[in-house]
Amino acid sequence: MRISTANVYEASISNLQRRQTALQQQQQQLTSGKRVLSASDDPTGAARAERALAAIGRVDANQRSLEASRNSMTLAESALGDAGELLQQARETMLNAGNASYPDTERASLAQKLKGLRDQLLAIANRTDGAGGYVFGGQGSAQPPFLDRNGGVTFIGVPGQIQSGNLEDFPLTMDGRGAWESARSGNGFFVTDAGTNSLVPGQAAKGWIDSGSVSDPSKLTGHAYSIAIGGTAPSQTYTITPAPADGTPGTGTFTPGKALEFDGMSMTISGAPVNGDNFSVSPSTDSLKVFDVLDRAISDLLTPNRGAAQITQSNNNAVRDLDAVMTRLQSARSQAGEALNKLDGSETRMSGLKLYSQQEQSAATDLDMTQAISDFSNQQTGYDAALKTYAMVQRMSLFQYING
Numbered sequence: 001m002r003i004s005t006a007n008v009y010e011a012s013i014s015n016l017q018r019r020q021t022a023l024q025q026q027q028q029q030l031t032s033g034k035r036v037l038s039a040s041d042d043p044t045g046a047a048r049a050e051r052a053l054a055a056i057g058r059v060d061a062n063q064r065s066l067e068a069s070r071n072s073m074t075l076a077e078s079a080l081g082d083a084g085e086l087l088q089q090a091r092e093t094m095l096n097a098g099n100a101s102y103p104d105t106e107r108a109s110l111a112q113k114l115k116g117l118r119d120q121l122l123a124i125a126n127r128t129d130g131a132g133g134y135v136f137g138g139q140g141s142a143q144p145p146f147l148d149r150n151g152g153v154t155f156i157g158v159p160g161q162i163q164s165g166n167l168e169d170f171p172l173t174m175d176g177r178g179a180w181e182s183a184r185s186g187n188g189f190f191v192t193d194a195g196t197n198s199l200v201p202g203q204a205a206k207g208w209i210d211s212g213s214v215s216d217p218s219k220l221t222g223h224a225y226s227i228a229i230g231g232t233a234p235s236q237t238y239t240i241t242p243a244p245a246d247g248t249p250g251t252g253t254f255t256p257g258k259a260l261e262f263d264g265m266s267m268t269i270s271g272a273p274v275n276g277d278n279f280s281v282s283p284s285t286d287s288l289k290v291f292d293v294l295d296r297a298i299s300d301l302l303t304p305n306r307g308a309a310q311i312t313q314s315n316n317n318a319v320r321d322l323d324a325v326m327t328r329l330q331s332a333r334s335q336a337g338e339a340l341n342k343l344d345g346s347e348t349r350m351s352g353l354k355l356y357s358q359q360e361q362s363a364a365t366d367l368d369m370t371q372a373i374s375d376f377s378n379q380q381t382g383y384d385a386a387l388k389t390y391a392m393v394q395r396m397s398l399f400q401y402i403n404g
Contacts (some may be wrong), residue, residue: 055353066347080332085324087121121294136179185324187214192197206275215264215265225241226279257269
């Protein structure tokens with residue numbers, strides 16, 4: 001009788017190898033803390049983990065874009081806040097310049113103050129973002145986007161915004177032209193101004209006109225008008241050309257300080273206008289530029305020998321236009337603030353998505369340590385038993401069996 005055969009021997013070896021492989025795999029899982037070490041361990045779990053890892057990668061890339069956008073919008077919001085403070089100082093300067101008792105030398109001094117504020121504003125408009133670009137560079141500019149030339153400051157960047165290009169398109173720059181060169185002129189609906197005297201070439205009007213207001217938006221026509229004063233005080237008349245479309249008489253008795261109303265607009269001519277003085281009303285446009293407003297104000301303050309009416313009109317226009325550009329910059333600042341709020345919301349959503357993806361990856365690949373230790377103990381016990389059994393069987397032969 002033969003106890004050990006080739007078949008039994010081979011079966012024992014195969015059993016030992018299987019148990020040794022299973023024990024080794026169990027040890028690797030315990031060491032790494034991962035249930036899935038390769039795709040062959042669990043193809044479904046590996047695919048699930050790979051999808052979660054790809055989602056985490058996308059979130060990380062979006063978070064980098066978000067931080068770049070937050071840095072840019074924070075710089076833009078701060079810059080626009082600084083610009084607003086400087087423009088407020090410019091407005092106060094123009095109000096001071098309206099003092100009728102100031103001589104030309106005093107107004108020239110105020111003009112120098114405005115020049116200093118203008119230079120500071122130009123530095124803000126060309127502020128860098130710390131990464132080689134410019135906060136107000138629009139869609140890209142290799143050099144400062146605002147260039148100071150003889151004819152004034154010009155935007156040489158590309159209008160628009162650079163965006164991150166991900167799903168939510170985070171803004172990376174501000175549109176310099178939109179913020180600094182697109183305010184609504186006049187009162188936002190129409191622009192009033194004093195002209196010259198049609199009877200005395202080169203003579204400025206002796207009265208001034210206010211910014212006006214809209215009394216009935218439905219009657220606005222968008223036409224340009226001319227208001228001519230005729231006669232001598234106190235029996236003066238006014239003539240509106242072209243005739244108002246709403247049926248208001250195109251001519252009538254003129255009284256300084258009394259509002260004129262036609263085609264949904266209301267405005268007041270004050271001072272002491274004389275026969276032949278002209279005043280204009282034109283449609284508002286969205287092309288009012290910050291630096292043009294300051295340059296005009298500086299030029300007016302440096303012009304000597306102006307009459308009281310000219311000083312009042314130019315100061316009224318300057319304050320009106322400063323208010324308009326301040327409103328536009330404030331609107332741009334609000335847009336930057338809104339972008340920052342949106343970024344905060346996006347960051348919260350992305351953090352939640354990343355946490356979910358990490359949990360998905362963990363659920364697909366992480367090891368249950370309690371179960372794994374129990375399985376390892378069972379595998380080790382089974383392997384030890386198989387090893388001892390093999391050792392006992394290997395020593396047995398027919399002669400040993402007979403002698404035993």
